[in-house]
Amino acid sequence: MKITPLVLHHDRKTSLAGLREAFDAEPASPPKITFRQYTDLDSEARELYDQAREDFLRLTLRVKTxxxxxxxxxxxxxxxxxxxxxxxxxxxxxxxxxxxxxxxxxxxxxxxxxxxxxxxxxxxxxxxxxxxxxxxxxxxxxxxxxxxxxxxxxxxxxxxxxxxxxxxxxxxxxxxxxxxxxxxxxxxxxxxxxxxxxxxxxxxxxxxxxxxxxxxxxxxxxxxxxxxxxxxxxxxxxxxLDKIDPAVQEDFEQWIKWVATFDSFLPLCGHVHGLLTRNAGTLVHAADGKLAVLAMIVDRLVASILRDESRTSETVTREGLFGVLDTLRRTTLNTHNVTLDDLVDAA
CATH class of the missing domain: 3.40.50.300 (P-loop containing nucleotide triphosphate hydrolases)
Known part of the structure; x- marks a missing residue:
């Protein structure tokens, strides 16, 4: 497995070179491997693979609105x-x-x-x-x-x-x-x-x-x-662009599609779709119906897993998701009242 790292030279889009770099910064999804295959990689290869996964999540994975x-x-x-x-x-x-x-x-x-x-x-x-x-x-x-x-x-x-x-x-x-x-x-x-x-x-x-x-x-x-x-x-x-109102059926249906898209394409070894989608109703309250906050939650969830050097799998759990939501409440202006009991496990 060969990973070519994404190299960025410009900080902003307000120059012709910077804008075109932003247009081209769409790395492909890294190859899917098992967690066992991941642990067999040497440290440099793991670091490159992790960076490729984070780049894909932040720069390429988008939802339709x-x-x-x-x-x-x-x-x-x-x-x-x-x-x-x-x-x-x-x-x-x-x-x-x-x-x-x-x-x-x-x-x-x-x-x-x-x-x-x-x-x-x-x-x-x-x-x-x-x-x-x-x-x-x-x-x-x-x-x-x-x-x-x-x-x-x-x-x-x-x-x-x-x-x-x-x-x-x-x-x-x-x-x-x-x-x-x-x-x-x-x-x-x-x-x-x-x-x-x-x-x-x-x-x-x-x-x-x-x-x-x-x-x-x-x-x-x-x-x-x-x-x-x-x-x-x-x-x-x-x-x-108004935030999602969960009381409006069309709004909430769009929210579920957003969550399901992130859930389906999470760049985690052995990831199984399910837990995020089952908790879409809780996530809409935690994110106050805002797409960018949902993306932040997903980004922090993946980062929390990849940075856990003692992990034995990359499975998304309700405890791990709650840890991210709790940190969000403590470190941003996005306050919410979600508790661990509000989250459910994957089916």
């Missing part, structure tokens, strides 16, 4: 239509509470756009195309800062004058988007923009660039509800 399909359809239409319009180009707003998976959804959409472009234009890298640009706002970001990030994403060696006028910066950004054939501009943490100046810049980008703008953030209906902000939101389709 209703919102993914809705957003993908919207984007496909907008990317096709927007270049044929001269103004009032439409965009997409993805709004959600914390830990709802909005940035992960945006990354999946962006990866899809990049790969579709690559299939249509095999030489796109040589031609200098950048189908997707990703920027991320920080506290008190301005429209000018947004434009600077776009320019620096597409031209990382450029040195912008400190006193450059916003109009000049806007022209540079629009020209760069056009020159690199950008189809999708993702503005993450967009709730940190808001206000007249950033909204007027986003509106100008929608008017002057063919790129479809996707705004991702918290309570975007509030951040862009007045003045130019209202003009931006009025041009956008609005998709909300």
């Amino acid at each position: 209703r919102e993914q399909a809705v957003c993908a359809r919207i984007l496909e239409d907008l990317i096709r239509i927007n270049p044929r319009l001269k103004n009032s180009r439409r965009g997409l707003m993805v709004s959600a509470p914390m830990f709802s998976g909005k940035t992960e959804l945006a990354l999946l959409l962006a990866r899809s756009v990049e790969r579709r472009h690559a299939a249509q234009h095999p030489d796109y890298l040589r031609d200098g195309d950048a189908p997707v640009v990703w920027v991320e706002m920080t506290e008190h970001s301005t429209g000018k800062a947004l434009l600077a990030q776009i320019v620096e994403f597409l031209a990382p060696t450029i040195v912008l004058p400190k006193q450059i006028a916003t109009d000049r910066l806007r022209k540079l950004a629009v020209e760069a988007l056009h020159r690199h054939g950008t189809k999708l501009l993702v503005i993450d943490e967009a709730h940190k923009l808001g206000g007249t100046e950033p909204s007027s810049v986003i509106k100008a980008l929608q008017n002057e660039s063919c790129a479809t703008v996707v705004l991702v953030g918290i309570n975007l209906d509030q951040a862009f509800k007045t003045g130019d902000g209202l003009q931006v939101s009025a041009r956008c389709d609005f998709v909300t």
Whole structure:
């Protein structure tokens, strides 16, 4: 068994090289082996195998959501239509509470756009195309800062004058988007923009660039509800990622599918599907119905097993799951009242 470790060189998605690395960071599921075969590996091979399993869990294993399909359809239409319009180009707003998976959804959409472009234009890298640009706002970001990030994403060696006028910066950004054939501009943490100046810049980008703008953030209906902000939101389709309500049958059915997906593909030696799925009803309360918290629970569960050097198997137990849930309650803001008695063993 040969494991090739995943090597990452970039910390963030806010550069062209970093974003493309994020697109490509999808390691395949490591080969399935028994726990006996695992213990027969030498220490270096075990370490590589464990790292490959954690990488697969954190970077590749994903669940399907209703919102993914809705957003993908919207984007496909907008990317096709927007270049044929001269103004009032439409965009997409993805709004959600914390830990709802909005940035992960945006990354999946962006990866899809990049790969579709690559299939249509095999030489796109040589031609200098950048189908997707990703920027991320920080506290008190301005429209000018947004434009600077776009320019620096597409031209990382450029040195912008400190006193450059916003109009000049806007022209540079629009020209760069056009020159690199950008189809999708993702503005993450967009709730940190808001206000007249950033909204007027986003509106100008929608008017002057063919790129479809996707705004991702918290309570975007509030951040862009007045003045130019209202003009931006009025041009956008609005998709909300709400947490799961277990009292709503459709919601709870989706939650069970999420848990079952994680349960089926846990990268553990000899893992048998069952315990997580049987406890889906308890997990929805422990995770407060939030997908990102569920993913955190699964990640911590696997990590707790792999880091137990004295283990004699990698079976998921209710005691092990409760230990993770109890730690979650003590080390995060996600409080819950789940007890060991609330969990059941696998059938």
